[in-house]
Amino acid sequence: MGGDRAIAREVPDAQRGGAVISADRPSLMAFVADEASEAAIRGGIGDVLGAQLRRGTVRTAVKALEKETTPRVLIVDISGIEDPFGALDDLASVCTPDVRVLVVGERTEIGFYRDITRNVGVHEYLHKPLTRDNVTRLFAPHIQGGGEGGQDRGGQVTVVCGVHGGVGSTTIAVNLALQLEDATRGHVALLDLHLRGGTAAMMLGARVTSGLRVALEEPERVDSLFLDRVAVPLGERVRLIAAEEPMETDVQATEEGARRVIEMLRQRFNHVVIDLPLPPGPVERLVLQRARHVVLVLGPDVASIRDTVSVKKLVSMTGSAGRVITVLNGAGRKGYLPIKLIAEGIGAPPDVVIPDLPRQLPRAANLGRPALRDSPVLRRAMGVLSLEIAAVRSEERGPSFFARLFRRGG
Known part of the structure; x- marks a missing residue:
């Protein structure tokens, strides 16, 4: 299909930077500390197109992948590292969730092997000295695409929706995505599902194509290069996926299209923030069902109290297991309800309170610049919200952050 509906429209080369969606993603990257291990890996894996072996x-x-593209398979050396589990946690924060991680080290205890491959969640561990044969037998299947297929690894989905129009849900979604990047150093996708009249791209001064609409309407056209074509870089590790369809357009998004887009994003990003329109149709209900968190944005008014109670029930009825987080936006606005009455009306104090910012937010939107960058007040409030979301990954020391991020099936 041609014309402006063609999903194959390319993003300009200048917009392709960053570590997440490069079409030139390395197939293999290895970081090993000694020449003998490097030689064993080279001999054991054979010729792998695009492989990069470094000392x-x-x-x-960790330092390299803060700036570079996450490879499909990553080999790392933990020899001499005092806290290998902490180091692997740090590694997880700079990698995309679909990476397959193989580890080499000096420890030989069977308990350590079980801990690192089962509890920590890396795919395989080999102790030194490495041999060409054991690299071929244990590492090569992972590098060649075999091993454990169909695992449910993926990033965390956070849905942001306004309980009614005009409460600032897109502002919250945009700034939350940027805050999560700053707070977690992870890769973050911002998906705006307001295909007509959406404002996320406008708030960020970004130009988008019609690729998202095509993907939602014709899921069979979503291929491995989908993100290269439609995702707009907002920073080193943040991408925007959005559309700006004319109001007269009859968008026919499908549940399968939404499912495929979300799962593709989950495989490439640590966090997926979705700006979701309400009331929900079948597509929106499916999105809610996949959310780890549902952020409900309300204003300091009577209609928000009524609609917050109603939307909470709706989220529960969809079967969503996501935790609902309430965000009161515009607290203290002159002539509106105080926080105490809002809390009484919705049955609990709002989880996050953002004070009224009558000058900063409109100015930022008009300039196409995120308000987070210029408003310390908003930045502090968004920090509270990002903590509510990211803290789920560090509830306890049990399975490490690495194991939860690169979640293995079961």
Whole structure:
């Protein structure tokens, strides 16, 4: 299909930077500390197109992948690392969730092997000295695309929706995505599902194509290069996926299209923030069902009290297991309800309170610049919200952040 509906429209080369969606994603990247291990890996894996072998440890990998593209398969060396589990946690924060991680080290205890492959969640561990044969037998299947297929690994989905129009839900979604990048150092996708009249791109001064609409209407056209074509870089690790369809357009989004887009994003990003329109149709209900968190944005008014109670019930009825987080936007606005009455009306104090910012937010929207960058007050409030979301990954020390991020099936 041609014309402006063609999903194959390319993003200009200048917009392709960043570590998440490069079409030149390395198939393999290895960081090993000694020449003998490097030689064993080279001999054991054979010729792998695009493979990169470098000298260093897991700490070297963390520094490199803060700026570079996450490979499909990553080998890291934990030799000499005092806290290997902490180092692997740091590694997880700079990698996309679909990476397959293989580890080499000096420890030989069977308990350590079980801990690192089961509780920590890396795919395989080999102790030194490495041999060409054991690399071929245990690492090569992962590098060649075999091993454990169909695992449910993926990033965390957070849905943001306004309980009614005009409460600032898109402002919250945009700034939350940027705050999550700053707070977690992870890769973040911002998906705006307001295909007609959406304002996320406008708030960010970004130009988008019609690729998202095509993907939602014709899921069979969503291929491995979908993100390269439609995602707009907002920073080193943040991408916007949005559309600006004319109001007269009859958008026919499908549940399968939404499912495929979300799962693709989950495989490439640590956090997926979705600006979701209400009331929900079948597509929106499916999105709610996949959310880890549902952020309900309300204003300091009577209609918001009524609609917050109603939307909470609706989220529950969809079967969503996501935690509902209430965000009161515009607290203290002259002539509106105080927080105490809002809390009484919705049955609990709002989880996050954002004070009225009558000058900063409109100015930022008109300039196409995120308000988070210029408003310390908003930045503090968004920090509270990002903590509510990201803290789920560090509830307890049990399975590490690495294991939860690169979740293995079961």
